[in-house]
Amino acid sequence: MKKLFGYFIKGLLVVVPLAVTIYVIYVVFTGVDGLLHIPFPIPGIGFIATIILITLIGYLASGIFIRGLMKMLDNLVTRIPLIKLIYSSLKDLMKAFIGEKKMFDRPVLVKLSGESDIKVIGFITRDNLESLGIKDSVAVYLPQAYNFAGNLIIVPRHQVQPIDKDGPEVMAFIVSAGLSGR
DSSP states (O other): OHHHHHHHHHHHHHHHHHHHHHHHHHHHHHHHHHHHOOSSOOTTHHHHHHHHHHHHHHHHHTSHHHHHHHHHHHHHHTTSHHHHHHHHHHHHHHHHHHSSSOSOOOEEEEEOOTTOOOEEEEEEEESOOGGGTOOSEEEEEEEOTTSSOEEEEEEEGGGEEEOOSOHHHHHHHHHTTTOTTO
């Protein structure tokens, strides 16, 4: 029964983010299409209007008044327990990939075991883990191919070798299962 429950949880972890993403895209595009009230259908107009709307929101969010309003909204949302978890995680993930301070900019090659030559590619996300009581180790995020998931592993510093490439290039290589950059 415990194993069955574990499979159910793993299934949720796969299905929920995918379903929510598809649903949000569907709602946004159909909602924008419905708002436009065009007498004849124009394929892709919802997509184009959504891109313009998101860009406009980004422009407005750069202003002082909207920035203050966004901060108030942020504080409100982060007080609701389950919503806080989802909102904060998505916000942090978006900032890590496309924010001003990109987090996946330190690609590394990690030797998994002292006895083996097997290595994985990841990104250092934290240099100092002393707040967790862990010394001489770093946190390395290992993205998964063809997925928006990954694993965070703690690795002794001596098993980590920097890769002299741009973070986005290495991320594309990992996510494409090594197919990009040929």
